[in-house]
Amino acid sequence: MSATGAVRRHHAGRRPLPLLLTSVAVLVSLVVLLPLVFLVVQAVQVGWAQLHALLFRGLTATLIWNTVSLLVVVTALCAVLGTSSAWFVERTDLPYRRLFAILVVIPLGIPDFVVSFGWRAIFPGIGGFWAAVLVMTLAVYPLVFLPVAASLRSADPAQEEVARSLGLGRLRTFWTVTVGQARSAIFGGCILVGLVVLAEFGAFEILGYQTLTTEIYNEFQVGFNEPAACALSLILVLLGAMLLASEGSVRGRGRVSRVGAGAASRARPARLGRGSPLVLAGMALLVVLALGVPVGAIVYLIVQGGNSTLPPASLFAATANTFGYSVAAGVVATMAALPIALLSVRFSRRRVMTLERSNMLVLAVPGLVIALSFTYVTEHLLQGDFYQTNPLMVLTYAIMFFPLAVVAVRAAVARSPVGLEEVAMSLGVRRRSVLSRVTLPLIGSGLAAAFALVFLETATELTATLVLHPTNVQTLATQFWAFESNGSYSQAAPYALVMVLIAAVPGYILGRWFDRQPERAAGAGVPLAAPAPGTLVAA
């Protein structure tokens, strides 16, 4: 850190942004935003006249209605299901609640298209809107359950007791305090659910339900109609952006956490009393529907066996390929997230925050759209170079799941007290050494979580993989899809099973990591140091 020159007042006392870290972070952000840029370039090339014709036709309205109505219903159901199950598991005397805490989360590791496949295998007749609602709700409600359970666990139960002492009834206390504490977690989870519904392709294709995403895929892969795919992609990205923007407006100004020191007391679980068997039955039903049906279907199909008209493929090779892609994407995304996370936590100024937020825009861009924009650029601007190559495949995964990596790494950096780094420097240790001896070991579990998240998502990714995988490289997802599309369910089932097993391991690691977070900090005897007043105000 060298001197900044004699600019007075607001800037003289400020630490300058570290050059290397900042440059890397900016570079990473530019790469991450490439697909969006490409989409715009493509739209410009298509031209307004053609876009206009493509956008304003009856089909577009139908697709938007199909997508949005599904999104609304699924999100609402997930909010109710996720929040209530989180409350039952975290705050009541529900029997076997520790077991349920695990069982209820596992469906997150099962790809949505596998859930869909499982239901379809058992009930061949299902399809259409309500089938899509059922499958998606069962597949993604853990996205609400996880953050809500975490926030209920860390929220101070004393607030509920205070509310009761102030004369609020049981029900009003629940609404104002308990739900209030979990509010931002519920909304955050709902946004994720909405984004997943927007981006989903496989599950709806299996159920024969037409959304924007399935239509984009078919226009592009089947009809080779690039302009139409581009026009619909614009709508899809716009919807995603609206969802993302709504999060900021909902989050509000208040901070949902404990103010001040004082250890959180353990919550005394609410007693379910005579309602207990009913709730137990409900939770059991949830587990049967969300976990039992898809897993049971897969196992049944494998045991039953059958023949396929497709050439035999190697389960082992596909597993190895999926594993390779997932590891590569996990490493790339985590390493790329580190500079942005470090910069945004340690130098949280407006410009840095804007940089970090800009990366989150990718959340609004479904994997299919990313894949299409890369296809367009490699085809039209690079004469086919890079198209369907391993580096482009890994880059696509890394970009798709980059926001997840940033969030996980950022949380870990924010939890490692800046005071420790200052102490390290005061002991005469150089900045780079501090990174390797203090910061990285402290955020190690966060890096592992980021890696696990990206790994899990990559291992179960279908849509972008179908578009961009090298023709001679089959992954679990592509092979599954080939068999499934051919109607060879029994051949498809083993691939689904391996995907579920692969995803279960990082899922378990993640669950442990989220669980350990608050305890680790408290147990280490080093409280989550509040930022020094200086750092806070300077921000």
Next chain:
Amino acid sequence: MKDLSVTGVTKAFGPQDVLRGVDLAVPHGSFTAILGASGSGKTTLLRIVAGFERPDEGEVRLGDEVVDDAGHRFVPCQHRRIGYVPQEGALFPHLSVGRNVAFGLGRGPSRKERVDELLELVGLSGFRRRYPHQLSGGQQQRVALARALAIEPDIVLLDEPFASLDAALRASVRADVLDVLRLAGTTSILVTHDQDEALSMADQVAVLRHGVIAQLDTPAALYGHPEDPELARFLGESNVLEGEVRDEVALTALGPLDLGGWGGPAAGGRARVMVRPEQIALGEVVDGSVEGTVASYEYFGHDAVVRVRSGAEGLPELVVRVAGGVPPEPGRRVGLSVRGPVVAWPMEPAEPAGSPE
């Protein structure tokens, strides 16, 4: 071991001035406390000395070297040889006690001996393999001190290191830390908002108020002769009376009080006179003594604070500290007398004498 000097240091966070021209000289080998209310900027000052923050203006010197001139000259924290003990100790949670202490040491062969030596110094031999979460708050604080001393710092900065300890533990950890620092013979600066801590530990106390050093003095001089009533109240309870100064004596409703040769306002001037609660003695009512009625008391065991109301004109409710014994019951008539010299400040024209606080 070096002395520290801070000259004209200012610092603002956005629109808020935190430091507004701080001058401070800390002689080498001394123990200086920076005392201030929360939000007074004391931690910011310490962080500027440590090199974690940069001042907007002013200069920081360590020995002969300018380490920060708010411009081009800036010696980063890792080259200042400063031992920093933050609030809560901030031990590295992923490292054992031994590795925490050795953190700033090079990879020399004497590393292990040095760690043992330091742990012995802070009374924690045998704790080398433990982890921070296996230590009590006081032990963590002592490890943090050993870690800071490991690099043989020119100066040790302690940022409210005892604030997180419970009252029972605080006194003994304080004494331990003081012993260790004296033994090590380093220059030390302690930042605190606790008057008792500052007065009991330091050779000199600097009171930071509204972004400047309001007074820099020895603990006894500061407590006995604060430069204004606000400082007097900040350092402990005080009774402020109206009076008139004549021949080294202040004439007050409590009778003529000795100014002890400390000067004060010009003779004949109206003055505000401060009497510390422990300077007032309660006795039997005798002829000619000033009388009062006990209004209430708070009993602390080793002493008690008694509030006495007097009918005398210009005499507010008095706070009296009586050592040991059973304090007098409310309603009882007592005689009041004052021991030792008192302090007087000139009365500003429109200012009434303060009530006891």
